[in-house]
Amino acid sequence: MWKKLKKRRKITMADRACTNCKRIVESGSECPICKNDELTRNWRGLVAIYDPEDSEIAEEMGVTTTGKYAVQVNV
Numbered sequence: 822m823w824k825k826l827k828k829r830r831k832i833t834m835a836d837r838a839c840t841n842c843k844r845i846v847e848s849g850s851e852c853p854i855c856k857n858d859e860l861t862r863n864w865r866g867l868v869a870i871y872d873p874e875d876s877e878i879a880e881e882m883g884v885t886t887t888g889k890y891a892v893q894v895n896v
């Protein structure tokens with residue numbers, strides 16, 4: 822039997838990024854990580870961190886939590 826593939830929700834520019842830690846906030850009005858409520862749609866690039874403890878990108882970005890982050894956030 823074929824199962825219908827669940828459509829994954831795409832991250833779009835309509836999603837907002839935390840101006841503090843660059844976390845992509847898909848729902849809600851504040852960042853789930855740092856509770857910052859200053860979110861912006863003015864961001865570029867997307868990076869998904871799956872293993873923050875073993876990721877150079879995560880280290881470079883100061884990310885310690887798994888998730889999706891903007892590469893650049895313009896405040």
Ligand SMILES: [Zn+2]
Binds near residue numbers: 839844857
């Ligand atoms: Zn944040």
